[in-house]
Amino acid sequence: xxxxxxxxxxxxxxxxxxxxxxxxxxxxxxxxxxxxxxxxxxxxxxxxxxxxxxxxxxxxxxxxxxxxxxxxxxxxxxxxxxxxxxxxxxxxxxxxxxxxxxxxxxxxxxxxxxxxxxxxxxxxxxxxxxxxxxxxxxxxxxxxxxxxxxxxxxxxxxxxxxxxxxxxxxxxxxxxxxxxxxxxxxxxxxxxxxxxxxxxxxxxxxxxxxxxxxxxxxxxxxxxxxxxxxxxxxxxxxxxxxxxxxxxxxxxxxxxxxxxxxxxxxxxxxxxxxxxxxxxxxxxxxxxxxxxxxxxxxxxxxxxxxxxxxxxxxxxxxxxxxxxxxxxxxxxxxxxxxxxxxxxxxxxxxxxxxxxxxxxxxxxxxxxxxxxxxxxxxxxxxxxxxxxxxxxxxxxxxxxxxxxxxxxxxxxxxxxxxxx
Amino acid sequence: xxxxxxxxxxxxxxxxxxxxxxxxxxxxxxxxxxxxxxxxxxxxxxxxxxxxxxxxxxxxxxxxxxxxxxxxxxxxxxxxxxxxxxxxxxxxxxxxxxxxxxxxxxxxxxxxxxxxxxxxxxxxxxxxxxxxxxxxxxxxxxxxxxxxxxxxxxxxxxxxxxxxxxxxxxxxxxxxxxxxxxxxxxxxxxxxxxxxxxxxxxxxxxxxxxxxxxxxxxxxxxxxxxxxxxxxxxxxxxxxxxxxxxxxxxxxxxxxxxxxxxxxxxxx
Ligand code: SF4
Ligand code: SF4
Numbered sequence: 001x002x003x004x005x006x007x008x009x010x011x012x013x014x015x016x017x018x019x020x021x022x023x024x025x026x027x028x029x030x031x032x033x034x035x036x037x038x039x040x041x042x043x044x045x046x047x048x049x050x051x052x053x054x055x056x057x058x059x060x061x062x063x064x065x066x067x068x069x070x071x072x073x074x075x076x077x078x079x080x081x082x083x084x085x086x087x088x089x090x091x092x093x094x095x096x097x098x099x100x101x102x103x104x105x106x107x108x109x110x111x112x113x114x115x116x117x118x119x120x121x122x123x124x125x126x127x128x129x130x131x132x133x134x135x136x137x138x139x140x141x142x143x144x145x146x147x148x149x150x151x152x153x154x155x156x157x158x159x160x161x162x163x164x165x166x167x168x169x170x171x172x173x174x175x176x177x178x179x180x181x182x183x184x185x186x187x188x189x190x191x192x193x194x195x196x197x198x199x200x201x202x203x204x205x206x207x208x209x210x211x212x213x214x215x216x217x218x219x220x221x222x223x224x225x226x227x228x229x230x231x232x233x234x235x236x237x238x239x240x241x242x243x244x245x246x247x248x249x250x251x252x253x254x255x256x257x258x259x260x261x262x263x264x265x266x267x268x269x270x271x272x273x274x275x276x277x278x279x280x281x282x283x284x285x286x287x288x289x290x291x292x293x294x295x296x297x298x299x300x301x302x303x304x305x306x307x308x309x310x311x312x313x314x315x316x317x318x319x320x321x322x323x324x325x326x327x328x329x330x331x332x333x334x335x336x337x338x339x340x341x342x343x344x345x346x347x348x349x350x351x352x353x354x355x356x357x358x359x360x361x362x363x364x365x366x367x368x369x370x371x372x373x374x375x376x377x378x379x380x381x382x383x384x385x386x387x388x389x390x391x392x393x394x395x396x397x398x399x400x401x402x403x404x405x406x407x408x409x410x411x412x413x414x415x416x417x418x419x420x
Numbered sequence: 421x422x423x424x425x426x427x428x429x430x431x432x433x434x435x436x437x438x439x440x441x442x443x444x445x446x447x448x449x450x451x452x453x454x455x456x457x458x459x460x461x462x463x464x465x466x467x468x469x470x471x472x473x474x475x476x477x478x479x480x481x482x483x484x485x486x487x488x489x490x491x492x493x494x495x496x497x498x499x500x501x502x503x504x505x506x507x508x509x510x511x512x513x514x515x516x517x518x519x520x521x522x523x524x525x526x527x528x529x530x531x532x533x534x535x536x537x538x539x540x541x542x543x544x545x546x547x548x549x550x551x552x553x554x555x556x557x558x559x560x561x562x563x564x565x566x567x568x569x570x571x572x573x574x575x576x577x578x579x580x581x582x583x584x585x586x587x588x589x590x591x592x593x594x595x596x597x598x599x600x601x602x603x604x605x606x607x608x609x610x611x612x613x614x615x616x617x618x619x620x621x622x623x624x625x626x627x628x629x630x631x632x633x634x635x636x637x638x639x640x641x642x643x644x645x646x647x648x649x650x651x652x653x654x655x656x657x658x659x660x661x662x663x664x665x666x667x668x669x670x671x672x673x674x675x676x677x678x679x680x681x682x683x684x685x686x687x688x
Contacts, residue, residue, distance in 0.1 A: 001508050001612045009512045019519075019531040021559070021606025025512050028597035028610060088595015088615030095575040095594055106598050107574035196672055197568060197604035350606055351688050353531055 008359065018354025027346045027358045030366040031339075032082035035374050037188045037210065038338045039079040042378075044185035044211070045218010046072040047121070047177060052248070054174040060244035066391045067229065068222050069125050074382035076117055082374050083109070085365050105191045116184045120177040127169045131158045132394045147388065185214045192341060199274035199352075200281070200345040205263045212256035217334040219249045220327040227324055229386070239316050246323050250306045253330070257299055277352045285347050285355055290340045298333010302326035475628040477582035481649045482622055483677035484636070485659040486558055488684075490643035493518055493556040497635035497644065498535050504623060504634035511536045513609045515620035516560035516635055521686055523553040529686040557687050558644065560635075561586065561607035561620035562668060562676030569599035569608065578617065584649075584677060585622050593617050604672050622646070649677075 012025055050068035052058040084090050100107035133152035137145055186207035192198075193206025203209075223245050230237045267275065282290055305326040309319055348355050361367035501516050502509060514535065522530045534556070567586050570578050577593035580586050588599075593616035600608040600617060608619040623633035627646075631637070636646040647656025656679075659665075663681035669688065670676075680687075 001510060005612060006510055009510065013512075013536070019533070022512065022514050022517050022533050022536045023600075023609040024606050026609065028600050086596075088597070088610055088617075089593065092575075092592070092594045095577075095592055099576050099592070101573055101576040103571050104574045104576075104598070106572065106596065109574070191598075195568075195572075195602055197602055346601075350604055351531070353688070 012357050012359060015357035016354055018349070019351055020349035020354040020356055021351055024349050024356060027343065027356065029342055029346060030086060031343075031360055031368060031371045032086040032366055032374070034335070034338045034342045035371050036079065036082040037185075037342070038217070038335055039075050039082070039374075039378070040185050040188050041210065041214035041217050041334065041338070042221050043072045043076045043079060043116075043218070044181040044214040045216065045220075046075070046222050047181045047218070048215055049219050049222050049245070049248070051174045051178050051181075054171055055178065058244065060240050061248075063238050063241045063392070064222055064226050064245065066128065066389075066393075067225060067386075068218075069121070069128065070385045070389065070391070071222055071225060071378075071382060072218075073121050073125060074378040074385060076113075076121060077381060078374055078378045080109075080113060081377075082371070085370060085374075105187070105194055108187065112184055112187055116180050120173060120180045124170055124173040124177060126153070127166045127173065129389055130155060130166055131163055132390055134158050135394055136390075151388075182211060186211050192345065197350055198345050199272065200278060200348070201341065203263060205259060209256070209259050209263060212252060212259055213334055213337055216249065216252045216256050216330060219245060219252060220330040220334075223249065223323060224327045224331070225382075227320065229391070237316075237320065239319070242320070242323065246306065246309070249327075249330075250303075250310070253299065253303055253306070257303065274352055277348050277355070281344065281348050281355060285357075286340055286344050289336045290344070293336035294333050294340055297329055298336055299330075302329045302333070305329075475630075479650065480583035482563065482584050482627065483647065483649050483656055483679060484560070484563075484622070484633075485645035485647070485656050485663075485665070485679045485681065487643050487645070487659070487663070488555055488557060488680060488682040490641040491518075491556040491558055492641055492643075493520060493534060494640065495535060496638045496640065497558060500634040500638040501620070504626075507618075508612055513612070513618075515607075515618070516558060519557045519559055519687070521553070521555055521557065521684060522551055523684075523686060525550040525552055531686075553684065555682075555684065557680070557683075558635075559605065559607075560678060561603075562605060562674065562678045563620075563622060565675035565677060566673060568602040568604070568672075568674060572598045572602040574598065581624070585624050585627075586619075587621050587624060588617050588619070590614065590616050604669050604674065605676075 009025055016025070046068045049061065050065050050072065053062050053065045084093055087093055096107055096110050100110070130152055133148050134156055135158070137148035137152060140148060189207030189210030192201040192210075193203050195201045223242065226242070226245075227237065229235075267278070302325075305322050309322040309326075314322070343358055346356070347358060363369055495518055498514065498516055498518060501507060501514075505515055507513055507515055517533050517535050520532050520534050524530070563584060563586050565580075565584065567578075567580060570580055570586060573579075573593075574596060575592055575594055577589045578586065578599050579589065595610060595615045595617065597610060597617070600610065603619075608617055610616065611618045623631070623635075626633060632646050633644075636644045645655050645659045647654035647659070649657060649660075651657065659681070660679055665679040665681055666683040667676040667679060668683075
């Protein structure tokens with residue numbers, strides 16, 4: 001073992017309080033495993049917001065439908081990376097497909113992921129964008145033309161009958177997609193909730209709490225992106241859409257908060273063997289991340305802001321400001337939630353007699369920088385996708401080109417009449 | 421009883437003694453894995469049917485007994501294990517380790533691993549107040565019959581053998597660490613160099629050759645008893661018959677196969 005590692009471990013040893021099993025000195029699941037459920041949560045949440053439009057026919061949030069889908073895809077593409085990087089032997093990761101252990105929750109990751117990516121998200125996105133891709137392919141030249149042709153998988157039929165089929169397909173996929181999104185993230189909760197050795201994780205509520213917090217974070221993220229995007233493009237914000245999204249967000253937070261409170265009260269009331277050490281954990285190591293960041297700043301404050309924004313009648317600008325502040329706080333809160341589950345669950349000894357310490361590395365592959373890169377990467381992917389794919393349907397401009405308004409922003413391509 | 425009768429019975433007694441002694445030696449040889457490779461499997465299983473010298477896992481079901489009152493805390497088992505299994509020498513990784521419990525009059529237990537010397541660890545002092553109980557507990561992988569570590573391993577690298585030992589396939593482990601999270605006993609760690617999961621495996625390489633695990637071999641007080649639960653003649657079976665035994669964290673239903681005699685309720 002190299003000297004630096006030994007020194008680090010001795011340093012950690014000095015921070016141990018009480019008794020821990022000697023092998024527990026090292027926190028095995030690092031910040032990357034915090035990032036992983038955070039990302040999948042955003043995917044599930046964004047997708048569920050998108051399905052409000054198609055399945056539950058919430059017309060108000062239509063303007064963010066495509067944005068939600070693309071957000072879900074961008075984050076889903078990055079989601080397996082933190083898992084891969086944290087493995088001791090990443091080069092063997094394919095074993096999970098070759099010899100999966102059917103009794104292992106983690107072994108199902110590959111299959112759940114592949115299902116969600118291929119059978120749900122990519123398919124739905126393709127059907128949604130197919131018509132516009134065909135139109136864009138006709139309208140553009142050179143390399144870009146080919147990009148659009150390949151993306152549309154060389155389909156050319158945009159007759160009304162074909163479009164009706166597209167719409168039906170989207171609806172069907174969304175109906176399958178909702179339980180799949182639940183599966184994707186509920187399953188991540190199950191990975192933790194099913195570990196009976198760990199009293200901080202082991203709870204039937206875990207998958208449900210994960211899901212609700214996923215919905216909260218996903219909606220908050222799409223609100224954030226929608227506001228930022230309209231600002232960049234200098235478009236007006238559709239306030240009806242924004243208000244509707246925020247009210248869904250509001251209810252989701254209330255459900256999420258109630259579930260977490262229930263979990264907490266249940267543990268306190270049952271007062272099992274582990275209650276003492278978990279109490280010490282919360283009041284010492286997790287004080288900042290749980291009580292201050294997760295509960296106070298990440299939940300109560302944004303909840304308060306949203307209540308104020310609903311009770312008082314503010315003008316649009318003020319409301320936007322309040323919404324924006326709360327969605328940012330919510331992201332901080334949900335990230336802290338993931339931290340408290342993943343890292344918090346490894347900070348106390350299974351002997352229930354002591355607490356360990358976590359020293360985050362900075363530059364290593366499992367360190368802070370890697371985590372930051374993985375958190376920024378989905379936004380870059382999303383930016384590229386938004387450049388290539390129109391976030392609003394091109395419909396009007398194509399069918400009635402003469403009536404089309406002049407393009408307000410450079411990325412909306414004027415389509416030639418031959419296209420319709 | 422005249423002199424002649426007395427001598428006769430004495431002779432008989434001596435004979436009987438000799439016979440019993442021989443029997444004991446024979447039985448002992450059987451249990452302790454045959455004095456240096458007599459072709460017998462450890463734990464009293466006869467090598468019958470394994471005459472070709474090949475270890476037949478289906479015929480055994482291994483476990484370990486630990487007699488807490490016999491453990492003097494010398495740590496020779498820990499050292500032997502580190503050497504035998506190339507466990508990193510630093511005090512952070514152990515296949516087996518020792519815990520010391522000191523229980524004060526007010527019931528407060530002070531626990532420490534005597535193999536780990538950190539800032540907070542210290543020796544007992546005179547002015548520590550009245551101690552009512554104090555003892556050592558050797559810990560190791562319990563080779564659970566219902567092992568959560570095997571259940572969670574995504575690639576099946578951790579598996580149970582037919583003879584009841586939980587092993588890690590070093591060529592398949594992807595180092596995800598899920599098994600480390602799932603083990604309730606802190607028995608596992610990720611080997612720092614190869615970055616694969618490791619833990620006690622009852623010195624399977626020795627056991628398969630009819631030898632005892634290294635820790636059992638070196639224990640000067642025979643506080644550790646290794647054996648085959650399928651063989652009636654095994655020392656382990658006798659140990660479980662003669663002692664009131666207990667396993668660690670039974671409520672988790674992992675069905676450990678490391679059996680403790682004189683286990684204190686404070687031990688977790
Ligand atoms: S003690 Fe831990 S590592 Fe050993 S078999 Fe049981 S669960 Fe697995
Ligand atoms: S670390 Fe290795 S043995 Fe443990 S669960 Fe992961 S793949 Fe299996």
